[in-house]
Amino acid sequence: MTTTAGIDLGALDVDSAAGHEVAEKRAEESRVDFDRVKALRLKAEETVFVRFLNDFDKHSGPLSSWITVRVHKYHATKEKPEDRKGNWPSNMDAVCRNDKIFKNLKFGSWSGKPEHSACYLCDMGEGRATDVTWALVALLEPVEDEKGKLIGLKTAMKDVQRGEKGKTEVVTVQDIRLLTMGWSNFFSDIAALADMNETVLNYDLKIRRKGSGRNDTEYKFSPVAPRTVKVDGENVLLDLRDKALMDRFFPEVPNLLGLIVERATEQYYDRWFIPGRDGFESDEEESEGRVSTKPATPAPNNDRDPERMDALRRRALGESYDSDEESASEEPASTLRSL
Numbered sequence: 001m002t003t004t005a006g007i008d009l010g011a012l013d014v015d016s017a018a019g020h021e022v023a024e025k026r027a028e029e030s031r032v033d034f035d036r037v038k039a040l041r042l043k044a045e046e047t048v049f050v051r052f053l054n055d056f057d058k059h060s061g062p063l064s065s066w067i068t069v070r071v072h073k074y075h076a077t078k079e080k081p082e083d084r085k086g087n088w089p090s091n092m093d094a095v096c097r098n099d100k101i102f103k104n105l106k107f108g109s110w111s112g113k114p115e116h117s118a119c120y121l122c123d124m125g126e127g128r129a130t131d132v133t134w135a136l137v138a139l140l141e142p143v144e145d146e147k148g149k150l151i152g153l154k155t156a157m158k159d160v161q162r163g164e165k166g167k168t169e170v171v172t173v174q175d176i177r178l179l180t181m182g183w184s185n186f187f188s189d190i191a192a193l194a195d196m197n198e199t200v201l202n203y204d205l206k207i208r209r210k211g212s213g214r215n216d217t218e219y220k221f222s223p224v225a226p227r228t229v230k231v232d233g234e235n236v237l238l239d240l241r242d243k244a245l246m247d248r249f250f251p252e253v254p255n256l257l258g259l260i261v262e263r264a265t266e267q268y269y270d271r272w273f274i275p276g277r278d279g280f281e282s283d284e285e286e287s288e289g290r291v292s293t294k295p296a297t298p299a300p301n302n303d304r305d306p307e308r309m310d311a312l313r314r315r316a317l318g319e320s321y322d323s324d325e326e327s328a329s330e331e332p333a334s335t336l337r338s339l
């Protein structure tokens with residue numbers, strides 16, 4: 001049947017729209033966030049358990065180590081453009097385009113004028129960029145026995161939407177978070193622990209935040225007992241310096257350098273900070289601030305090869321993560337004790 005407008009109704013993909021089950025599935029999907037790497041932020045008196053995925057030393061671990069770059073923290077965004085729908089964040093973190101890490105890329109002046117540097121926010125002179133250390137962690141959740149006693153930890157999972165707009169599917173993935181914190185009030189204490197142990201990759205870490213104000217916030221870190229996992233029927237220590245274990249238990253760790261670069265691109269600055277510029281893809285919806293503007297970049301094995309990021313992302317988006325096979329053998333530690 002053809003409508004008066006000349007559209008063939010027989011060509012519609014009615015299966016994707018018909019019936020109550022589709023309605024319910026669509027409602028569920030719309031409640032699930034797109035696959036983005038969220039920041040790990042602790043509220044006052046909150047405690048979390050994490051496993052670091054990037055090591056403290058640059059020669060250690062299969063992925064890149066912790067990375068420190070200058071960040072314009074919580075910088076006020078420009079006014080919401082009139083044609084934008086949805087939420088508009090009042091502030092965003094931006095990686096400073098004048099940071100040393102970009103030296104070889106020779107970014108030009110943001111305005112094209114020689115009196116300007118590569119960084120719009122530096123030139124505007126509001127809010128100095130400060131050094132921030134970046135690392136990825138897997139969020140862990142406590143495992144309790146029938147009596148509610150803590151007996152171990154396992155990787156936390158979350159549902160996300162993946163795929164192109166209009167063709168998404170909901171998949172369950174590991175809840176991997178981005179830590180962006182200062183050295184003196186956060187990372188230096190973890191480095192001290194890691195130094196004793198020569199790595200931060202072979203134990204889980206309990207992090208507790210005390211206080212909420214600028215001057216009374218304090219973070220406490222305690223390592224948790226080494227965790228064993230089952231590999232081919234044998235119990236082995238979950239030491240993520242071992243690439244095979246990293247690949248097996250954390251197969252989709254985003255590329256840390258990629259996440260940093262995404263927050264330093266011209267497009268990112270145009271989008272959030274420079275008035276009169278757009279920076280959005282034409283069909284892109286942006287409703288969530290303070291997190292990655294792109295899907296997570298799964299790059300399990302080629303952390304040092306950003307050129308292959310896109311290919312990997314495409315490949316990973318076409319595959320759903322089979323959590324059963326990979327995680328079923330991950331067993332909680334039998335006891336928790338300090339190292």
Ligand SMILES: [Zn+2]
Nearest residue numbers: 096097119122
């Ligand atoms: Zn800057």
